[in-house]
Amino acid sequence: MSTKKVLAILSEYGYWGIELVGPFNKLEAAGYQVGFMTPNGKPSDALPPSYDQTYCDPPLGVCVTTPRHEKEVKEFIEKNLTSGPMNLKQYIPERPYYSAPEFLRKLEAYYIKTKEAVEKLTSGYDALFLVGGSGPIVDMVNNQSLHELILGFYRKNMPIAGICYGVAPLAFARDFNERKCIIKGKHVTGHCIEYDYHDGTGFLHTDFNMGPPPYVLEYVLTDAVGPEGQYHGNFGKETSVVLDYPFLTARSLQCAYEFGDVLVQMLDKGLKKYGW
Numbered sequence: 643m644s645t646k647k648v649l650a651i652l653s654e655y656g657y658w659g660i661e662l663v664g665p666f667n668k669l670e671a672a673g674y675q676v677g678f679m680t681p682n683g684k685p686s687d688a689l690p691p692s693y694d695q696t697y698c699d700p701p702l703g704v705c706v707t708t709p710r711h712e713k714e715v716k717e718f719i720e721k722n723l724t725s726g727p728m729n730l731k732q733y734i735p736e737r738p739y740y741s742a743p744e745f746l747r748k749l750e751a752y753y754i755k756t757k758e759a760v761e762k763l764t765s766g767y768d769a770l771f772l773v774g775g776s777g778p779i780v781d782m783v784n785n786q787s788l789h790e791l792i793l794g795f796y797r798k799n800m801p802i803a804g805i806c807y808g809v810a811p812l813a814f815a816r817d818f819n820e821r822k823c824i825i826k827g828k829h830v831t832g833h834c835i836e837y838d839y840h841d842g843t844g845f846l847h848t849d850f851n852m853g854p855p856p857y858v859l860e861y862v863l864t865d866a867v868g869p870e871g872q873y874h875g876n877f878g879k880e881t882s883v884v885l886d887y888p889f890l891t892a893r894s895l896q897c898a899y900e901f902g903d904v905l906v907q908m909l910d911k912g913l914k915k916y917g918w
Contacts, residue, residue, distance in 0.1 A: 647675045648909075649767040651788060651808075652686035652724060653777025656846035659692035659715030660707075661774040661805045664898025665905055667714065672906045676723075677767065681781045681788070683729025687846055688715055689775055692895070701837045706895060733759035734787040737818065760794030768909055770795045774806025774894070776843050779856060782811055789815040796824050796888065803890040803905050805897065806833055810859055812889060813866035825863075827870035829886040829918045831893050833859045834875030874918055885916035 648669055650662065666676055680686050691697035692707060693715040699706040734756050738748040770792065772782065782788055792815035795802050804812055809832040812825050833855075841853045864873040875893070876882035882893035883900045890908055892901040907913040 645766060645768055646673050647677060647767045648769045648771050648905075649677050649679060649763060650771040650773055651730070651782065651791075652678055652680050652727065652773050653775060653781050654680050654682060654684045654686055655777035655780045655848065656689040656775055657686055657692075657773045657777055658775035658806060658895055659688035659718070660711040660895050660898045661692075661808070662688070663711075663714050663718045665771065665803075665805070665902035666718070668899065668902030668906055672910060674768070674906075674909070676771070677728065678724045679728040679730050681730050681785055683727060683732065686724050686727060686777075688719060689777070689844075689846060692775070693719070700839060700842065711895075730785075730787050730791070733763065734790050737786055756790050760791060763791065764794050764798050764800060769801035769803060769905070771905070772802070772804035772808035772811060774804070774808040774892075776807065776845055776855075778807040778810060779843070780845060782808070784814060785811070793817060793824070799888055801888050801890065801905070801908050803892075803901070803908075804832075805892040805901055806894050807855075807859065809833075809891045810857075810862065812891070813862050823866045823868075825866050825871065825889060826868045828867050828889055829872050829874060829884050830863055830867055830889060830891045831874045831876065831882040831884040831917070832863050832891055833894055834877050834882075835860045836875070836877045837894065872918070883917050885913060886918065887914040890916075 693712045695707045695709055695712045697707050742748055835858050839854055843852050843855050874884050881897045881900050883897050883904055884891050904916050
């Protein structure tokens with residue numbers, strides 16, 4: 643493709659700054675444009691701890707937002723690049739309930755619109771990028787519209803990249819009829835249990851603090867890939883980035899730059915395997 647464009651999906655409840663900005667800067671330096679989309683077209687903002695270098699991460703016991711992270715994320719925020727994002731729901735509506743009046747006609751219309759939208763987006767972008775942070779837990783992981791978009795890129799064998807909790811939707815994006823996991827048999831990484839919060843999982847635009855994450859991502863991914871695949875936590879290693887084409891996954895914020903580098907190599911040089 644000659645578009646040199648990547649579609650980034652952001653949560654409306656907050657993304658982790660460097661998990662977007664690190665890969666974004668790598669993509670921009672390689673000549674890629676990045677388009678932004680949110681579940682309902684509302685603006686997406688960086689979580690405040692992700693650009694506060696005094697923030698100490700409880701599981702790691704250290705300040706994880708480095709001066710470089712703070713500088714780059716604040717510069718990105720000042721440019722206001724994520725304002726006015728595309729609205730995923732305008733492209734791909736929610737699947738109708740079986741109890742809906744005239745269900746069959748509505749389901750047919752749903753599949754027609756979804757097919758048109760997916761074709762437009764997969765033709766206009768070279769890859770899909772699912773940005774992490776706590777926000778995706780709320781409005782990305784179990785988002786049927788996002789699942790359809792992921793499946794569209796998957797069916798065309800196009801790159802799909804996720805970092806931190808942006809990896810989680812890959813376990814749930816399944817064809818509504820077959821319901822088979824698309825990462826079964828694959829090698830993936832994601833937030834391991836040793837780095838999960840005991841308390842304090844928070845979101846923007848709400849005062850809700852849900853304590854620990856509502857699920858252990860490591861267990862979800864381990865079960866999703868099955869015995870034919872493998873989940874790589876790489877606990878104790880500074881980074882964990884795994885490419886098993888078409889899926890590129892990264893554990894957390896420390897992986898942002900490496901994740902961006904591998905994404906560019908995946909797009910420009912046809913890299914198919916990395917990190918395992």
